[in-house]
Amino acid sequence: MVCPNASFQADNNRGPPLGNTRRSGRVEPVSGWEWSCKFIRVRGSGGLVACAKSKSRPVFCALLIGLTATTAARAQPAPPDEPPPAALSKPPRLLHFVQATPPASLGGLTEAEVVLTIDVDEAGQVTAVAVAQSAGGPTGPELDRAAVDAARQFVFEPGEASGQPVPVRITYRYRFVLKPPPPPPPAPSVAANATAGPTVPLAGLVLRRGDRTPVPGVSVTVPLAPGDQRRAVTDQSGHFSFEALPVGTHPLTLRGSAIAAVDISVTLHEGKSLELTTFVDVKERYASTVRGRRVVVEAVEHTLVTEEIRRIPGTQGDTLKAVQNLPGVSRAPFGIGLLPVWGSAPEDTRVYVDGVNIPLLYHFGGLRSTVNSGMVQSLTFVPGAYQADHGLGLGGVVEVETRHPRSDGLHGYAAMDLLDGSLMLEGPLTRSLSFAVAGRRSWIDATLPLFTTSSLQLTPVYYDYQARLSWRPTPRDDLDVFFLGSDDRLKLVATVKDDALTAAVDSHTYFHRAIASWAHRFARGATLSITSSLGYDAPFGLGVQFGTVPTSVDQHALAYATRAVARWPLLPSLRLDGGVDFEGNRFVLDRAGSPSAVVDPVSGLGSSGVGASGGFGGSASGFAIDHLTLYTNNVAPFAAANWSGSLFGRPFTVTPQFRLQVISAAGYAGSDSAFAHTFVSPEPRLDLRLQTTARLAIKAAVGFYSQPPAPSSYSRDFGNPDLKSERDIQVVVGAEAELIAALHVQVDGFYKDLRDLVVPGVVPGGPLLVNDGQGRAYGGELLLRQQLARSFYGWASYTLSRSERRDHPGEGWHPFQFDQTHILTLLLSWVLPRGFQVGARYRYVTGNPSTPILGAYYDAAADRYAPITGTPYSSRLPAFNELDLRADKIFTFDRWRFSAFIDVQNVFRADNPEAVGYNFDYRVPHPITGLPLLPVLGIRGDF
Numbered sequence: 001m002v003c004p005n006a007s008f009q010a011d012n013n014r015g016p017p018l019g020n021t022r023r024s025g026r027v028e029p030v031s032g033w034e035w036s037c038k039f040i041r042v043r044g045s046g047g048l049v050a051c052a053k054s055k056s057r058p059v060f061c062a063l064l065i066g067l068t069a070t071t072a073a074r075a076q077p078a079p080p081d082e083p084p085p086a087a088l089s090k091p092p093r094l095l096h097f098v099q100a101t102p103p104a105s106l107g108g109l110t111e112a113e114v115v116l117t118i119d120v121d122e123a124g125q126v127t128a129v130a131v132a133q134s135a136g137g138p139t140g141p142e143l144d145r146a147a148v149d150a151a152r153q154f155v156f157e158p159g160e161a162s163g164q165p166v167p168v169r170i171t172y173r174y175r176f177v178l179k180p181p182p183p184p185p186p187a188p189s190v191a192a193n194a195t196a197g198p199t200v201p202l203a204g205l206v207l208r209r210g211d212r213t214p215v216p217g218v219s220v221t222v223p224l225a226p227g228d229q230r231r232a233v234t235d236q237s238g239h240f241s242f243e244a245l246p247v248g249t250h251p252l253t254l255r256g257s258a259i260a261a262v263d264i265s266v267t268l269h270e271g272k273s274l275e276l277t278t279f280v281d282v283k284e285r286y287a288s289t290v291r292g293r294r295v296v297v298e299a300v301e302h303t304l305v306t307e308e309i310r311r312i313p314g315t316q317g318d319t320l321k322a323v324q325n326l327p328g329v330s331r332a333p334f335g336i337g338l339l340p341v342w343g344s345a346p347e348d349t350r351v352y353v354d355g356v357n358i359p360l361l362y363h364f365g366g367l368r369s370t371v372n373s374g375m376v377q378s379l380t381f382v383p384g385a386y387q388a389d390h391g392l393g394l395g396g397v398v399e400v401e402t403r404h405p406r407s408d409g410l411h412g413y414a415a416m417d418l419l420d421g422s423l424m425l426e427g428p429l430t431r432s433l434s435f436a437v438a439g440r441r442s443w444i445d446a447t448l449p450l451f452t453t454s455s456l457q458l459t460p461v462y463y464d465y466q467a468r469l470s471w472r473p474t475p476r477d478d479l480d481v482f483f484l485g486s487d488d489r490l491k492l493v494a495t496v497k498d499d500a501l502t503a504a505v506d507s508h509t510y511f512h513r514a515i516a517s518w519a520h521r522f523a524r525g526a527t528l529s530i531t532s533s534l535g536y537d538a539p540f541g542l543g544v545q546f547g548t549v550p551t552s553v554d555q556h557a558l559a560y561a562t563r564a565v566a567r568w569p570l571l572p573s574l575r576l577d578g579g580v581d582f583e584g585n586r587f588v589l590d591r592a593g594s595p596s597a598v599v600d601p602v603s604g605l606g607s608s609g610v611g612a613s614g615g616f617g618g619s620a621s622g623f624a625i626d627h628l629t630l631y632t633n634n635v636a637p638f639a640a641a642n643w644s645g646s647l648f649g650r651p652f653t654v655t656p657q658f659r660l661q662v663i664s665a666a667g668y669a670g671s672d673s674a675f676a677h678t679f680v681s682p683e684p685r686l687d688l689r690l691q692t693t694a695r696l697a698i699k700a701a702v703g704f705y706s707q708p709p710a711p712s713s714y715s716r717d718f719g720n721p722d723l724k725s726e727r728d729i730q731v732v733v734g735a736e737a738e739l740i741a742a743l744h745v746q747v748d749g750f751y752k753d754l755r756d757l758v759v760p761g762v763v764p765g766g767p768l769l770v771n772d773g774q775g776r777a778y779g780g781e782l783l784l785r786q787q788l789a790r791s792f793y794g795w796a797s798y799t800l801s802r803s804e805r806r807d808h809p810g811e812g813w814h815p816f817q818f819d820q821t822h823i824l825t826l827l828l829s830w831v832l833p834r835g836f837q838v839g840a841r842y843r844y845v846t847g848n849p850s851t852p853i854l855g856a857y858y859d860a861a862a863d864r865y866a867p868i869t870g871t872p873y874s875s876r877l878p879a880f881n882e883l884d885l886r887a888d889k890i891f892t893f894d895r896w897r898f899s900a901f902i903d904v905q906n907v908f909r910a911d912n913p914e915a916v917g918y919n920f921d922y923r924v925p926h927p928i929t930g931l932p933l934l935p936v937l938g939i940r941g942d943f
Helices: 070-075 140-151 306-310 319-325 444-450
Strands: 020-023 026-029 033-035 041-044 093-096 111-120 126-133 155-157 168-178 199-208 219-225 228-233 239-246 248-255 262-268 274-280 350-353 356-358 376-382 397-402 411-417 420-428 433-442 456-474 477-495 502-521 527-538 541-546 549-571 574-593 624-647 650-668 674-691 696-707 726-740 743-760 769-789 792-806 822-831 836-845 853-859 864-869 880-892 897-905 913-918 925-929 934-942
Touching: 111 140, 126 140, 199 219, 199 262, 219 239, 228 239, 239 248, 248 274, 262 274, 319 376, 356 502, 356 527, 356 549, 444 456, 650 696
Parallel strands: 199 274, 350 397
Antiparallel strands: 020 026, 033 168, 041 168, 093 155, 111 126, 111 168, 199 239, 219 228, 219 248, 248 262, 350 356, 376 397, 411 420, 411 934, 420 433, 433 456, 456 477, 477 502, 502 527, 502 541, 527 549, 541 549, 549 574, 574 624, 624 650, 650 674, 674 696, 696 726, 726 743, 743 769, 769 792, 792 822, 822 836, 836 880, 853 864, 880 897, 897 934, 913 925
């Protein structure tokens, strides 16, 4: 059996250094005995075997090894009582080592060996230690006990398989060797006199410059004389120590694979200990922030890197805005932050924070996300064909996972730019309890008019907040309480020339959530998480003055939800996931205005406003008042089996899933009208993935989905209380490959078949909304991404798609109002020396469909002109194109970091019409343009 090298490197944080043993932060030579490991075996989930071999040196070879190939694992089959092999993605790492205390002699022998088997659970704790082979001889029992007692006190970073902690069995061998007594010291010399005399201790802390993060695995060396060099290694908290160094001035070197080399000198004085804090520059090793530690990987799942996201031009440093640049996402009118994905309506895409649905991901205009980026641990975007743990949406899924607050001291930041100001503070309260708070408030209502020349005048005001408490009572349990909220107020005035017409909109939208979650890690990799939430929302509050008929909409909702998910690794190649997903809501709606002028409850856009027609216009005759109280309760048990095997000799994964969605709605649509409906929707889904080569994988997915109508659609006067759920079938096929190092390409094709869509009714005197609609969306997308390498990164994303609707049986197909044939995004960024970074983003998007206005007639009852429209969505607005530029400069100090940026949107000053307005008799059209040239200056300080 061929064994990889098992030697430790003292500066790579993989374990205790050779020739030394760590004892309470001190590093001392081991005297009298020698420990060495000859063969080491690691079994992840009872499976894969690996070994290591090292020569006899004055060391205890603790563990940490490389994994052998699968053929090597088969060379030593597991005993019958163990499960079959499974690949470890990461072996366990020793965090806390306790030295064995051997007997005074070996009974006349010069060496002895003890082979131990150690079980390490998924939390890194030693659960069992057994003697696989005794040392034998008269001192064998004593050596066995010494090795077992020491191993029981070890603490590990757990091993992982497929990115998840798993139990691991480690088999290794102690070799006790009696060392000869050290030779007498040589006669004193000039060099030796340098280390003679009084000594004092030296301790220190190594922190990353800028944010004071502890840096583990740094080798700290003090050369005293030729052949006399002292060395220590920083632990997980960044600490190192020397028990005794001679008084005087000594050079100190800090080395590590992740840091820039540091050479300093220290002066030690007699009778005074020294505590030294050293700040080092750490080489960034970027971690994914658009996909976290996911147990299940979707068929289509886009990922980016933290530093790439933070400085994308046009995002103003907002991590969550990266979703708007990914393929498959259509651009919303005025960039208002909606997410139309793969030909679906914006409201069909679901947004989750820590497993809890929230109504809005972005503030007004999509300029800021409603969750502070400093609180985000990971972001996952799935444009379609998502798995059975989510439902109630015909579009995509955005999952935001917040992070645990830092526990290594008090940290935070303050930032401000022309849009808003924000701050954050986090740190430990006790050893197991930590906190984080963040807040943001806009002042764009004062700054935006300085740059706006459009006929569309906006005065938005927004704020958001987050607060989190994280408690880890045991190594197996995490308890969290998270509060978050967002508030948006918007006033909009649209004017056209020739004293034509003025439309005024006053909107107020907000949400608040309290989330409590508990996660427990069982033995052998099983996990259980339970999350409950309570919230109060105003998903849509609107006042509209258009023409002579005012319109108002006031919505409020009490939202409550519980979600439980369990995961069981039954076999190394088979995992079973299951759980229950429940969402409930008490929804209250008050609405008044013209049925034809009010905002469309399905699309959220008005027939008389910017929406279906792509312009301002429409009839506003008649007036109605409506009140709706609605109770919705949606519950869904779900299960999925993930099996990994081999097909044609290549790795193959199949994931069959099933979700049973139960949708119920009961309410009062008026003073004397009650209704209740329950719909049961079986939703089978399937994912397939085949790794055809080391660099190429092909994949496919198919699934059934259902979605309840918008709550406001159940209105008696403005909707239909007898609506049923909408349905969808989604199919995805694709491939992804690594062309060369750091260059990734992903190609996907999709098809969606939508049924029972809610559309306006056409029967005179009948309901205003019916389930007659049918839709289809199909196309393909390409993502070519260069990850950060040689100071350059960027990507090109392109979507070619077609989304069509048929409102009623027998009618022809027409483009969907968010259909965009071509969506192109090009992004380039360069990381320059001295803390500079520059980047550019270019976007080209086909204009949205619009309904032409052919003329008008005078409506005497309403005392106004009414338009005569042509074929719905038979024309398009001009294409959108925009160039954004960004430049950053970072100043890094020892204890804090300061950064400044300028982010310029729409450098071309393109008009980019978003809609068309008309004069009073619809003879003179006037384009309603989007955001103008918008330079955003910002500064930020982190500590």
